Amino acid sequence: MTNTSTRNKVLWAIATVLVLVYALFPVASILATSFKSPSDLTNGKFLPSSGTATTSNYEQILVGDAQGLFLSALRNSIGISLIATFIAVVLATLCAYAIARLDFPGKKLILTTALAVSIFPVISIVTPLFNLWRTIGLYDTWLGLIIPYLSLTLPISIWTLAAFFRQIPWELEQAAQVDGATTWQAFRKAIVPLALPGVFTTAIIAFFIAWNDFVYGISLTSTEAARPVPAALAFFTGASQFESPTGAISAAAIIVTIPVVLLVLLFQRQIVSGLTSGAVKG
Amino acid sequence: MTSAIPARTTTASPAEAGPSLEAGNGNGNRTKAGRAPKQYSDRTRAERRLGWILAGPAFVIMLLVTLYPILQAIYESLFRFRLTAPDERAFIGLENYIVILSDPVWWSGLWTTVLITVVTVLVELVLGFALALVMHKALKSVRGLLRTAILVPYGIITVVSAFAWFYAFDINSGYVNSWFAWLPGIDENLNWFAQGPTALFVIMASEIWKTTPFISLLLLAGLAQVPDELSEAAKVDGATWWEQMRKVIIPNMKAAIMVAVLFRALDAFRIFDNVFIMTNGAYGTEVLSLLAYRQSISRLEIGLGSAVSVLLFLCVLLICFVAIKLFKVDLAGSQGGK
Numbered sequence: 001m002t003n004t005s006t007r008n009k010v011l012w013a014i015a016t017v018l019v020l021v022y023a024l025f026p027v028a029s030i031l032a033t034s035f036k037s038p039s040d041l042t043n044g045k046f047l048p049s050s051g052t053a054t055t056s057n058y059e060q061i062l063v064g065d066a067q068g069l070f071l072s073a074l075r076n077s078i079g080i081s082l083i084a085t086f087i088a089v090v091l092a093t094l095c096a097y098a099i100a101r102l103d104f105p106g107k108k109l110i111l112t113t114a115l116a117v118s119i120f121p122v123i124s125i126v127t128p129l130f131n132l133w134r135t136i137g138l139y140d141t142w143l144g145l146i147i148p149y150l151s152l153t154l155p156i157s158i159w160t161l162a163a164f165f166r167q168i169p170w171e172l173e174q175a176a177q178v179d180g181a182t183t184w185q186a187f188r189k190a191i192v193p194l195a196l197p198g199v200f201t202t203a204i205i206a207f208f209i210a211w212n213d214f215v216y217g218i219s220l221t222s223t224e225a226a227r228p229v230p231a232a233l234a235f236f237t238g239a240s241q242f243e244s245p246t247g248a249i250s251a252a253a254i255i256v257t258i259p260v261v262l263l264v265l266l267f268q269r270q271i272v273s274g275l276t277s278g279a280v281k282g
Numbered sequence: 283m284t285s286a287i288p289a290r291t292t293t294a295s296p297a298e299a300g301p302s303l304e305a306g307n308g309n310g311n312r313t314k315a316g317r318a319p320k321q322y323s324d325r326t327r328a329e330r331r332l333g334w335i336l337a338g339p340a341f342v343i344m345l346l347v348t349l350y351p352i353l354q355a356i357y358e359s360l361f362r363f364r365l366t367a368p369d370e371r372a373f374i375g376l377e378n379y380i381v382i383l384s385d386p387v388w389w390s391g392l393w394t395t396v397l398i399t400v401v402t403v404l405v406e407l408v409l410g411f412a413l414a415l416v417m418h419k420a421l422k423s424v425r426g427l428l429r430t431a432i433l434v435p436y437g438i439i440t441v442v443s444a445f446a447w448f449y450a451f452d453i454n455s456g457y458v459n460s461w462f463a464w465l466p467g468i469d470e471n472l473n474w475f476a477q478g479p480t481a482l483f484v485i486m487a488s489e490i491w492k493t494t495p496f497i498s499l500l501l502l503a504g505l506a507q508v509p510d511e512l513s514e515a516a517k518v519d520g521a522t523w524w525e526q527m528r529k530v531i532i533p534n535m536k537a538a539i540m541v542a543v544l545f546r547a548l549d550a551f552r553i554f555d556n557v558f559i560m561t562n563g564a565y566g567t568e569v570l571s572l573l574a575y576r577q578s579i580s581r582l583e584i585g586l587g588s589a590v591s592v593l594l595f596l597c598v599l600l601i602c603f604v605a606i607k608l609f610k611v612d613l614a615g616s617q618g619g620k
Contacts, residue, residue, distance in 0.1 A: 015416050016424050022413075023431035026491060027438070030446040033455065044460040044470070095340035103326070104333025110341050117344045119548040121598050123571040124591035125347070127578040128354035131365070151347040154340055208437050214555040215571070219579045230441040234559060246455050253442040260437035268430040275436075275496070276503035 027257065034058070034250035041246055057247035061255070066236070066248050072224040073232035077256070080142050080228060081210035084149035089203045092157030093195075099158075100165035111162065118155035125151060126219045133220055140221045145228065148216045153206040160205060163277040164198030201274035204263055211260070229256050352595060359589035365582035378589035387573065388590075392597075395569045398482065399550040402489050403543055409490065410498035410542070417498070418505045436495040440488075444559035447488040451475070478566035485556045485567060493549065497542045504538025505531070544605045548598055570594050 029046065034057050036048040043049050061070040099107050129148055130139070138144035168191065176186035217231030227235075233252055236245040264271065359378055363371045382388045417428050435443070451458045451474040462468045474480045508531055516526045532539070554571040561567045563576070574594060578587025 012421060012424070016420070016428060019413065019416055019428050020431050022491075023434050023495075026443060026446040026450070026488075027434060029450050030442065033449050036455075041455045044457055046457045046461075091340040091343065095337040098333045098336035102329050102333040102336070104330040104337075106334070106337075110337055113341060113344055117348045119545070119598060119602070120348050120352075121552040121571065121591070121594050123552065123554065123574045124355060124595045125351040127574065127584065127587045127591045128351040128358065130579060131358070131584055132351075132354070134365075148347055150343055154344055154347075158340060212439050214439075214441050214558070215575070218558075219575065230439050230555070233441055233445065244454070246449060249445055250449065253439075253445055257438055257442055260439075261434060264430055264433040264437050268426060268433055271433055271437075272429050272499060272502075275499050 027261075030250050030253050034247065034254050036247060036250075038244070038247060041244065057251035058255075060248050061252050069224065069232060069236070070229075070248075070252050073227055073229045074256070076142070076224075076226055077211065077228040077230075080145045080149065080226070081207055083142070084146045084153050084210045085203055085207045087146070088150055088153035088157045088206050089161075089199060092154060092161050092202065093199055095158050096161035096165050099162045100168070101170060111159070114155035114158045117151055118159075120151065122152075122215045126215055130219055140223055140226050142226050144220050145213075145216055145226055148220065149210045149213060152209050152213060156209060157202050157206050160202045160274050160277070161198060164202070164274070165195065167277075168194045168198075197270060198274070201267070201270040204267055204271055205274050208260065208263075211256075352592070355588040355591045355595075358584055359592050361585045363583075363585040365584055374585075378585050379593070381586065382589055382593065387568070388570075388593075390566060391568050391570045391573045394482070394567060395551060395553065395571075398486060398489070398553055398569065399547055402486050402493070402550050403547050405486075405490050406494045406497045406546060407539070407543060410494045410501050413494065413498035414501040414505055417502050432495045432498065435492050436499075438492065440492055440555040441559055443488050443492045444556045447484055447491070447556075448475075448560045451484045475561050476565065481561050481565055481567050485553075485560055488556045488560075489550065489553060493546060497546050500538060500542040500545070501535070504535035504542075507538070508534040540605070540609060544602070547605075548601060551598060551601065552594075570597070 032047050033041075035053045035055070036043070037052050037054045037056065040049050040052045048054075060066050095110065098104065099110065125148060133139040133144050138147070170191070172190040172194070173186045176190040177183065181189065212230070213228065214230040214234070217228040218234060221227040221231060224232075229252070233249055236249050236252070360373060360375060361371055362374045362377070413432060417425065417432070420428055449455045453459065453471070453473045453475075456474075458474075459468060459470050459472055463470065472480070474484050512530050512534065513526050516530045521529065552571050553569050554575070557563060557567055557569050557572055558575075563569070563572045568576075570590070571594065574587055574590040577583045577590055581587075
């Protein structure tokens, strides 16, 4: 890699462009669709016909007819995903701390359980929950989604954090205590700064997974009270019966992709290290 | 730190048995000797208790949200039970399973699911490996850019990916037909979602696009663990690029490849979102997850739906069993050792 000849440089440029096209083309595709006007949707081209590009699709879902449908779904998605992520990360932090630092029987059992839960077919959980939630009144509520979301977010959080915490030089804590810090100070000043990036990265990964959920979203909700965005998109209909919802769905899809792109742009290094350390060590 | 743990456990465990300490009380010497292990045992016991206090809630919740529902599903699968006719609920043993297993719908669903799993995992393995190689060897200046780009499909909502691919291929709003009209078999009247093979092609394309980054990141981590000296040495010995790959790099990252394949296979096996959005199971694209969904959520046949869920769960167990026993994939092993 040291003697990069011109030929090498060109090859690398091509490889880079190919990867970029691969990764971003479908996003660009739906972005282009989101700016097409209803009459221009069938133009058979990638871009809107020149001069007809419009933001009316965005207006429709943000301030227009579909506003109630989309904004409530957005609020549900953000709220439910954030709460499920928060609970999972708090519980997983305690759990991973115990696994990395303490000696107790059953560590392996916990990690194996986390693994088993993470590969569990979601649909197998949905049927019994659907019935139970209807009986006890959790159907179509935030809590009714937050609980099953934990089955998605907890296992990966435990694995990722356990991997992170194993790499922390815990001796620092003792060293700080020897230097006269109290237990709490030692923990706060020496350990927390080292552990925080791991916790934060785990939160991002868990959030992605909760944000992505579709099966629970369509099965355990029925109204705007709790239906998250992916499920709402599937039930979107056009402004009128005769209008296709293509433009509105595309616009909504772009809006829910913005947080993903932002998080990725800001934290790509952390996300990559989180995904790889948690998974490959296991 | 890790090395101290086994030592501590072994010294502590004999002391934990209560009677042996009691017996030591008669003899002064023994009491003295027993002191140290007793303090140890207290500490160990406290540590164990703390361990479970910290780890317990997460563990219990994981069991509650998965073990309990699957047990409930097994129980309900033994009943004839429709939510629309709750009074007719009756125990029928394994009849639901017999109904399902003798229905061609189950077998075509299983076949479609297996087909999707095999094809997507194979394509993703090749594509993901290529992506991992590019990221691994990339110059520092573009590495961040490549990783950022590759994470976009990873983070994007599967339903969004499904719509993006669906609209691109759709006969009304799509542009693929006009772009690729020069290819045999493609023209402006091709409705991709009106027959099984073409619909499955787009479904798999979306699935592959969305999940390849995950597999490629796992492979990237595997690549990083292969010592550079190995391939350097092979290069010096005159090995071609392909020989280096086949004889040095791939054998050395076999574990990472196996883990990636198993994870993705299990994930692909529960495919739902892409199929639901694009065809809703029409034209022979119904997969097992969709079948279970349709029975329980759409038709409210809790008994039948539960039975499908249990069967799906058994399929996943079978895949795990085969992977771990036959291919010796060690998922949790290295965790304990490290």
